[in-house]
Amino acid sequence: MKELYTVIQQVKDLQKSGLKFVLATVVRVEGSAYRRPGARMLIAEDGNWWGGISGGCLEGDILKKAQLALFSQNYKTITYDTREEDPFALGIGLGCQGVIEIHINPFQDQINALVEALKSHLEGNVAHTLQMHLSANFKIELDDAFASHGSEWSDGVFTEYLPAPMTVWVFGNQFDAQGFIQQASALAWRVNWVGILSKMASHLTVQGRYGYEDLWPIQSSDFLVMMTHDLEKDVKILEKLLSAPVTPAYVGILGPKKRFEKLQNHFKQDLVTLLPISTPIGLDIGAEGPEEIAISIMAEILTLKNNRNGQRLHLRDRAIHE
Known part of the structure; x- marks a missing residue:
C-alpha cells in the first residue's frame, strides 16, 4: 500500500519539475517471484526511480528498457524467465524461479489517469477492482470489489484487486x-x-x-x-x-x-x-x-x-x- 502513496506523490513532484517519466507494472507472474502483479516502479528520465518490480535483480535492466520506451513513446512489455538453470543467462543475477511479465507505459496522460484512480481508491474504505485497457483505446475502470480475487493480464487489459486501505x-x-x-x-x-x-x-x-x-x-x-x-x-x-x-x-x-x-x-x-x-x-x-x-x-x-x-x-x- 505504501508504494501507491509513493507513486502518487512522485508523479506530482515530477510534473512540477518538468521531468518526463514512465511507469513499469508487473502484470503477470508464474511460479516464484519477489513481487506480485500490481507492483509498480516509477522511472524518471534522469534515471531516478521509486517503487520496485523485483527484489533488486530486474530494476537495472528495466531502467534501460524504460529509457527506450520514453524515447520511442511506445508501450513495451518485457518477459523475464527466471527458471533458467543459469541464473546469469539474462546478464543479471536472478534469485527467483518464475516468469515475470512487466508492462512499461511512457504516456504521461495515461499515468496521470491511473494516479487519479489510485487516489480515489486510497481516499475510500472499500476494496476495488482496477481494470486498465492498455491500448490505443486506453481506459481505466475502478469498481467496488465484493470479494478478493486474483489479477489477470489478457489482450492488453490488466485487471487487479486493490484491498481496502488499512x-x-x-x-x-x-x-x-x-x-x-x-x-x-x-x-x-x-x-x-x-x-x-x-x-x-x-x-x-x-x-x-x-x-x-x-x-x-x-x-x-x-x-x-x-x-x-x-x-x-x-x-x-x-x-x-x-x-x-x-x-x-x-x-x-x-x-x-x-x-x-x-x-x-x-x-x-x-x-x-x-x-x-x-x-x-x-x-x-x-x-x-x-x-x-x-x-x-x-x-x-x-x-x-x-x-x-x-x-x-x-x-x-x-x-x-x-
Missing part, C-alpha cells in the same frame, strides 16, 4: 501507543488516535485525533488497538463499541488474560461473542519494548487481513503467494 484506531497516550503509531505510519497505514488530546505528541502524523468522549467514525473494515493501560477507560471504550451501529474488523486489547477476565466480569457476558476481540494482543514473538510490541501487533493484524496463520514460512506446505 485504517487503524489506536487508543492510549503511553509510549507503546506512540511506538505503534510510528511503525504503522512507516507502512502508510491510516491511523486515528484516540486519547487525551493535550497529551498527544505533535510530531506524530495521524489521520485524525479524537478524545475519549468524541464520536469515532469507525468503519467495519477498521482495526482497533487498545493500549490505554487503564481498566476504567477500556470499559468505557467497550461500552461505546458495543452500542455502535458498526462492528470493526478487529479489537486488540493490551494486557494479560486475567485483566480481560475483569472486563468480562464487569460486563457479565462473553465479550468475544459480541466483538472480534483478540487479547492478549499480538503474535508470540517474545516482543520487548514499544517498537517490538508494535511489530507483534502489526503482524497479527496482517495475518487476519491476509487470512494467514502467522506460522514460519518454512512450515507452509503451499506456495507463499497462493
